[in-house]
Every structure is written in structure tokens, then in C-alpha cells.
Amino acid sequence: MLAQDRLRITRARIQIEPQLVALKQAVEERPNDVLAVAKLADYYYVMGKFEDAETYYKKLIELRPDDYQVYNLLAINYVEAGRFEEAIEPYKKAVRLKPHHVLYYSLARAYLSLGRNEEAIEPLKKSIQMKSTVFAHYELGVTYRVLGRHQEALDEFRSVIELEPRHVDANLKIGLEYLSLGNKQAAVQQYQILKELDPEQAQELYDAIYR
Numbered sequence: 001m002l003a004q005d006r007l008r009i010t011r012a013r014i015q016i017e018p019q020l021v022a023l024k025q026a027v028e029e030r031p032n033d034v035l036a037v038a039k040l041a042d043y044y045y046v047m048g049k050f051e052d053a054e055t056y057y058k059k060l061i062e063l064r065p066d067d068y069q070v071y072n073l074l075a076i077n078y079v080e081a082g083r084f085e086e087a088i089e090p091y092k093k094a095v096r097l098k099p100h101h102v103l104y105y106s107l108a109r110a111y112l113s114l115g116r117n118e119e120a121i122e123p124l125k126k127s128i129q130m131k132s133t134v135f136a137h138y139e140l141g142v143t144y145r146v147l148g149r150h151q152e153a154l155d156e157f158r159s160v161i162e163l164e165p166r167h168v169d170a171n172l173k174i175g176l177e178y179l180s181l182g183n184k185q186a187a188v189q190q191y192q193i194l195k196e197l198d199p200e201q202a203q204e205l206y207d208a209i210y211r
Contacts, residue, residue, distance in 0.1 A: 019043070027056075034063050041073070050081035068098035075106065084113040095123075101130035108139065117143050134164050141173060150180040168198045175205040184209065 023043055026036040041056035057074040064070050071094035078087035091107040104127035111120035124140040127133070141156030154177040160170035175190035187209050195202040 031059075032063060034060065037063065045073075045077055045080070048080075050077055050083075053077050054081075066097060068094040068103075071097070072103065072106075075110070079106075079110065079113075084110045099126075099130070101127040101133065101136070104130065105133075105136050105139070108136075112139065112143065117146055132159070132163065134160055134167065137163070138167070138170060141170070145173065145177065145180075150177050153177050154181065166197055168194070168201050171197060172201045172205055176208060179208055 020043065023036070023040040026033065027040050030036050037056050037059050041053050041060060044050070044053035044056065054074065054077055057070065057077055060067075060070045061074065071090040075087040075090040075094065078084070078090070087110045088107065091103060091110060095103040095107060104123040108120040108123040108127065111117070111123070120143055121140065124136055124143065127136040128140065137156045137159040141153045141160065144150070144153035144156060154174060157170045157173045157177065160167050161174070164170070171190065171194045175187045175194060178184070178187035178190060187205065191202055191205045191209060194205055
């Protein structure tokens with residue numbers, strides 16, 4: 001480690017440690033103070049100390065069991081720690097308390113991270129029902145494609161380009177889905193569209209058409 005790197009880390013610790021001590025002391029003195037517990041949990045999360053953050057987010061749940069945001073924060077903490085399985089239940093609790101398109105999307109992403117594609121479909125659909133977004137349509141299209149449900153995948157990728165016509169990946173996937181469905185002519189037409197957007201991605205579709 002270079003001398004300047006050690007100096008920078010030392011300075012950072014000098015700045016951080018008093019803040020941590022103060023936050024921990026505040027929680028010790030006022031263990032039922034929601035704001036103090038939340039600040040300490042968030043502090044540990046930002047510092048990447050996810051196990052410590054988990055402890056205090058769970059404490060927050062004890063203090064505010066009907067607050068969807070606390071369950072969401074715990075779930076996000078698990079996701080950042082790569083603990084996707086554990087993120088599912090708090091996401092479910094959050095979305096039961098506060099149905100919201102972002103929460104449904106986040107739940108679906110947790111399922112997808114575990115390769116549980118079938119289980120991701122329903123929360124993605126609910127996310128789209130609440131608000132039609134590029135991200136949710138695209139993820140649902142990819143999920144259908146992985147599962148071999150090509151017409152449904154094509155429909156979702158079409159929905160993406162209705163919202164964002166220059167979405168390169170969706171335009172590519174549309175061409176590939178036409179091929180999967182045996183419609184080479186439509187794939188060639190899609191290649192012409194894609195060539196104007198991204199020649200490199202268009203070449204990938206061209207190779208798929210004529211290989």
C-alpha cells in the first residue's frame with residue numbers, strides 16, 4: 001500500500017470513528033429512539049458493514065412493525081450483501097404493507113438473482129400493472145425468453161420499444177425472438193432497424209439470421 005493511501009485511510013478513520021461512537025452511544029441511551037436506530041443502521045449500511053446494519057434494521061422492525069420502508073431497507077441490505085434468499089421475505093412484507101411497482105420489481109429481481117424465473121413473473125406483472133416501465137417489461141421479456149416462452153417475450157420487448165424506441169437491447173431481442181418463432185423475414189426487417197441504432201448489435205442479429 002502506498003504511503004498516501006495509508007494516510008487517506010487513516011484520515012477517513014479519524015473522521016468516521018467519532019461519528020460511530022456518537023451514534024452507538026445515542027442508541028444505547030435511547031434504544032427505542034427510531035431516528036437514532038435508523039441513523040446507526042444506515043451508517044453501517046453505507047460503510048458496507050451489512051451484518052451490523054441487519055441487526056439495527058431488525059431493531060427498527062421491532063419498533064415500527066407496520067412500516068413498509070423498514071422491511072424494504074432490510075431487504076436492500078441483504079441484496080447488497082449478496083443474500084438474495086433472505087431478501088425475499090422482507091420484500092414480501094414490504095409489498096403487502098405498501099403495494100408499489102418498485103417493490104414488486106425488487107422482489108422479482110431477488111427471485112431472478114436466485115434463478116427462480118417462474119416465481120419472478122407474477123411480481124413483474126404486478127409491477128407493470130401498477131406502472132408500465134421499461135425496466136419491468138424488459139426483465140419480463142428476458143425471463144420469458146429464458147423459459148422458452150417466445151411469443152410472450154416478443155410482446156414484452158415490443159412494449160419496451162413503445163416506451164423507448166431506441167432501446168438497443170430490446171430491438172435486438174425482438175429480432176432474435178422472431179427467429180425463435182420461425183419468422184426470418186421479420187427478423188431481417190428488424191435487422192434494418194437495429195443497424196441504424198447500433199451496427200455492432202445489428203451484426204449479432206445478422207450472424208444469427210444467416211449462420
